[in-house]
Amino acid sequence: MTNMQTDPPVQQTPLAALHAALGGRMVPFAGWSLPVQYPAGIIAEHRQCRERAALFDVSHMGQFSLHGPGAAEALETVAVGELAGLRDGRQRYSLFTSDSGGILDDLMVARLGETLHLIVNASRADHDFAHLQAHLPASVPLRRHPDRALLALQGPLAVKALARLCPAAASMTFMAIAALDIAGIACLVTRSGYTGEDGFEISVPGGDAEALARRLLAEPEVAPAGLGARDSLRLEAGLPLWGHDIDELTTPIEAGLTWALGKRRRMAWDFPGAAAIRDQLDNGAPRRLVGLLPEGRAPVRAGTMLVADDGSAAGTVTSGTFSPTCDAPIAMAYLRRDLAGDGVAVSAMLRGKPVPAHVAPLPFVPHRYAR
Amino acid sequence: MSEIRFTHDHEWVHLIDGVATIGITDHAQQALGDIVFVELPQPGREVAAGEAIAVVESVKAASDIYAPVAGRVTEVNAELTADPALVNREPASGGWFFKLVPADLAAIAALMDEAAYAAFVETL
Known part of the structure; x- marks a missing residue:
């Protein structure tokens, strides 16, 4: 602690x-x-x-x-x-x-x-x-x-x-x-x-x-x-x-x-x-802010490095938490532009271990504004 | 023989028949808030005193859980993987993290007793 x-x-x-x-x-x-x-x-x-x-x-x-x-x-x-x-x-x-x-x-x-x-x-x-x-x-x-x-x-x-x-x-x-x-x-x-x-x-x-x-x-x-x-x-x-x-x-x-x-x-x-x-x-732009859905239940936090399938640096998580609505971890990250498409798979380096994640459209929960 | 000791990292250590069960205190779970994820060590792992061997994550932040004494991990609480909030509900019982066989039983006796831990929490 x-x-x-x-x-x-x-x-x-x-x-x-x-x-x-x-x-x-x-x-x-x-x-x-x-x-x-x-x-x-x-x-x-x-x-x-x-x-x-x-x-x-x-x-x-x-x-x-x-x-x-x-x-x-x-x-x-x-x-x-x-x-x-x-x-x-x-x-x-x-x-x-x-x-x-x-x-x-x-x-x-x-x-x-x-x-x-x-x-x-x-x-x-x-x-x-x-x-x-x-x-x-x-x-x-x-x-x-x-x-x-x-x-x-x-x-x-x-x-x-x-x-x-x-x-x-x-x-x-x-x-x-x-x-x-x-x-x-x-x-x-x-x-x-x-x-x-x-x-x-x-x-x-x-x-x-x-x-x-x-x-x-x-x-x-x-x-x-x-x-x-x-x-x-x-x-x-x-x-x-x-x-x-x-x-x-x-x-x-x-x-x-x-x-x-x-x-x-x-x-x-x-x-x-x-x-x-x-x-x-x-x-x-060289990079884009995207939504990211990590697999499993571990939150992937800000600062976590992202790696592409070929092992190259893909980007960095800027915000991450456990979503109460989705009952799953969610994150936002900057990703290299060639990777910044919905569904693209990357790995989040979490405590030295790769956690699979994929790019997801934002928002994670639909807006409900009084338009 | 059964005794409960506490660490300055807000872990409790319950020694029964030479096996120590480790969890976090009620004070700790309250400070962390809603716990959403727990990562546990591999059974069989030999750990050093003070080594970070588990992780507990609340909505807000991740915190390390340390081995209170040196020893060998014998069992982990698999229930926490599916229901990490059990740590919030039952920190001192069902929400235990792991068990280990201490290398030196005297190291456990050297930890704080309940009164000393309560006094320590008062100083925070």
Whole structure:
């Protein structure tokens, strides 16, 4: 038994007292103290989200806003995607790219009136804020919102539970954003998430976060879930995690995120790294992010080397776990492009022994969004 | 003769008639969370004290299980292959990992007794 020690304390979210009351097992994550699980355990919390509704504290995520008529155009100078054309009340997935075409971070951008609301990864929030400060014109005010918490209510019954407190939430469609009162608390609500299920992310003033979380947990469909379930859910849904499946050294083409570039932006090639990304799109990327199904029951974790049938190096696993839904190990990996086709067999080198695995389409579990 | 000893790696060692049965403690299974896979050593293998000879995997991570003392592995718990969560449900009984014949019985007596292990866990 190793690694049972935890690191020194880190930043607390506004729900720290609630996590303690619920018996959350706190771990350090991206500079924050967050529950990896509650007493129910990761598998039960994972199933809760797939079958009913789970409430996650994702207050560690960075919340930024940009204001003014030129905000989206300014954001397009550092990010991919059709952002200038984002309609009022809609949200879109985007990427900050580097001049060499690497992914500096992935983010959600939502427009509400003349304000763009951004959600970025916790581990990249400081980087992203500095990056935006350095690149946005003074005419586009940029704000950070450390005073706000973020709750994710995810699962097929999330809409039923939330609509009881906020009927208007039920009429939102996937990737919509709205300013709504939930149980009398002013919130910014998007119909999106990181689990592959229908659900909502709710930005709420930190001082109201515990009251809102307790109100949501009081609904019969809802139970709390921690980071452990969040990770296994997103991996089943084939959603990449920055720092694991995507980073500065991987491109949108390699990561299978070509769709996020946006049609107009792929005509104009006017985002950072466009030349390198265009070259990969035209001539093929050297490697691709794929789904991988290892045989047997042993999880194949991030960092595991993959070997082709002829013994040559095939790639590396970037995320891997045991899937509660599939009742089998699942992984995502970068594979050499000649091997990155569905059904291709490779071997995962697990503790010095080859474990057969084959390439499988993503997601492992179908998305169930409210389109 | 029957006695239970504990290691600082959160394993229990139950010595009965010269054969040691080894498992992980309730504290350990709680810390690991839902166990989804267990890899066990080959029976007949000669192992050194402190050698990593089994692996237990939760949803989140893999952890090594060490031989608490030197000896020869005589039997493994095949039930764990089909039902690894048995370690969570019955860590101190049905969820045992392997049995070994210790090279030196005195090495087992040198491990912590139940009170010492409880005191050790309190310090974590």
